[in-house]
Amino acid sequence: MTPPLGAELVDRSPSAGDVTLFGHWICPYSVRVSFALAQRGIVHDVVDVPPTAARPRGFVVPTEFVEHSPRGEIPMVRIGADYRADSLPILDWLEESFDGRSLLPADEVGRALVRDRTVWIDAHVFAPMIGIYYGTDETRIADASTSLAAGLAAMGEWLEESPWLAGQEPTVAEAAVIPVYVRLDALRRLGFAGPVDPRVAEHITRCTALAGWNAVAWTDEQSSDFVGRFERYRAARRAQSQG
Ligand SMILES: N[C@@H](CCC(=O)N[C@@H](CS)C(=O)NCC(=O)O)C(=O)O
The missing domain is CATH 1.20.1050.10 (Glutathione S-transferase Yfyf (Class Pi); Chain A, domain 2)
Structure with missing residues (x-):
């Protein structure tokens, strides 16, 4: 079977565990970031944080998310000790932070x-x-x-x-x-x-x-x-x- 385009990429992130996405499948902004991480082959963890309207009763919002998210919005990404929110700036940040298959042209x-x-x-x-x-x-x-x-x-x-x-x-x-x-x-x-x-x-x-x-x-x-x-x-x- 032919692997999907991009699947042959080697992960160049510093090490597994260094990148975490706080997001949820139902959030279109999170989906942008999930797509980019997977397309670029960046190994990452996912912490599921549903949007407020989709949180199950009793859902406890992770402290790390509360402490680092400027507006309480998903997606938020951690790379090492740094955090960013907002899907389009996150996509740019991933471009700056990782080599490998870029989602931006060279010129x-x-x-x-x-x-x-x-x-x-x-x-x-x-x-x-x-x-x-x-x-x-x-x-x-x-x-x-x-x-x-x-x-x-x-x-x-x-x-x-x-x-x-x-x-x-x-x-x-x-x-x-x-x-x-x-x-x-x-x-x-x-x-x-x-x-x-x-x-x-x-x-x-x-x-x-x-x-x-x-x-x-x-x-x-x-x-x-x-x-x-x-x-x-x-x-x-x-x-x-x-x-
Ligand atoms: N401009 C932001 C919008 C992000 C956003 O609106 N996220 C929603 C979920 S889809 C959110 O977290 N809303 C706050 C909440 O549910 O409490 C982006 O591009 O990432």
């Missing part, structure tokens, strides 16, 4: 393109994605759905030029968008009605062959758990607004 022009596209994805793809599942009325859900389809179509234009979002190799831009791909089925069940640009559909297929994909792909159970949570959230908000 400055290429790097600038990755940064521009990553920020664009955050505003025009991630934001409508979140708008869909936090949408509580049909109009807002439909508007977010239209915006997400438009964002994906714009990404399709980039993919006309190259197989990856910002060039000939997977980059931080792939890490930025991967949570959208991971939850696409769940988004459909929560109201995403728009088409997925065919060039993006092909890109999704390419992404599923990456080593990082295996670390973040959802099972059907995870998709259903996610959908169920947001259906209950919507029902509760509707009941609130009627009462």
Whole structure:
């Protein structure tokens, strides 16, 4: 069997146990970091910290997380004795901290393109994605759905030029968008009605062959758990607004 792209990488982290991700599968920002760690072959530990809304009753938030997280948000990463929060700065920090398969091109022009596209994805793809599942009325859900389809179509234009979002190799831009791909089925069940640009559909297929994909792909159970949570959230908000 051909190993997935990136799987042949040698771990160059100082030693196992030096890198810890505090995160959770349901958090799209954590998924970005999980993907990047796995794609780059950086050996790491994971401390499961569900977002507040998804914490089981009695969940004890680890003291290390409380002490070092500036805003109480996941993802947070520890490398040695240093900590960082916020997914996109964490991705940059991983680039600075580890050799090996980089998710940034070597040249400055290429790097600038990755940064521009990553920020664009955050505003025009991630934001409508979140708008869909936090949408509580049909109009807002439909508007977010239209915006997400438009964002994906714009990404399709980039993919006309190259197989990856910002060039000939997977980059931080792939890490930025991967949570959208991971939850696409769940988004459909929560109201995403728009088409997925065919060039993006092909890109999704390419992404599923990456080593990082295996670390973040959802099972059907995870998709259903996610959908169920947001259906209950919507029902509760509707009941609130009627009462
Ligand atoms: N800008 C941050 C956003 C992170 C974020 O919003 N994380 C959520 C979970 S998905 C969180 O931890 N919220 C606080 C909470 O659940 O208490 C990033 O890019 O990492």
